[in-house]
Amino acid sequence: MRVAALYDVHGNLPALEAVLADPRCSEADVVVSGGDLCAGPMPLETLELLRRRRAVFVRGNADRELTGWPARRLTPAQRAELRAWPLTATLAVGGLGDVLFCHASPRRDDEILTRATPDPVVAEACAGAALVVCGHTHVQYDRVVGATRVVNAGSVGAPYEGRAAAFWALLGPEVQLVSTEYDVDAAVASIRATGYDNADELAQILLSPYGSDEATEELEARRRGA
DSSP states (O other), X not given: OOEEEEOOOTTOHHHHXXXXXXXXXXXXXXXXXXXXOSSSSOHHHHHHHHHHTTOEEOOOHHHHTOOHHHHHTSOHHHHHHHHHSOSEEEEEETTTEEEEEESSOSSOSSOOOOTTSOHHHHHHHHTTOSEEEEOSSSOOEEEEETTEEEEEOOOSSSOOSSSXXXXXXXXXXXXXXXXXXXXXXXXXXXXXXXXXXXXXXXXXXHHSOOOHHHHHHHHHHHHHTO
């Protein structure tokens, strides 16, 4: 079985559509939605699209605490559905064995784990799992800590990678950190047309992306409480 891991879409429907149309993704047996799906300009559309793809959903912190403009575009039942998604999901992936999918860490949906987080912190968070796929920080990485391999799939909808694209991971029989190009200018125009109250902020992220080194440094400072 091959799995496409799509994380941190943040309501960016054009980016999600581009990834799902990518032949590498469309040939996957399973799509995992790794959390923070709806907190953005097109929450209902992104939810419905991944429902139609029969995705396996994992809860992110923004799904649990969805508020404001995106929350008002979903029904109470839909918001309850997001909150009810599991913290983790484990799938048997061809060539890799059991893979644990979570949003931030296996124990919390808002824990910061970066490529620079000290090994003891990562080891405690992952509790001996062989392969953990996470997101939350919007920066791809692949690192080994003791007996655990930790892969961050990156962000489809609001990446911090220093260039404009949608970032995700393909698993089976190997781990591939990949990206899909799409028309970001057109996506920004569509996002602004929704009336989303944070459209300018998201447009800035998409058009002038943070670099991964800068983002990692800022995230580590936040993790340490600096």
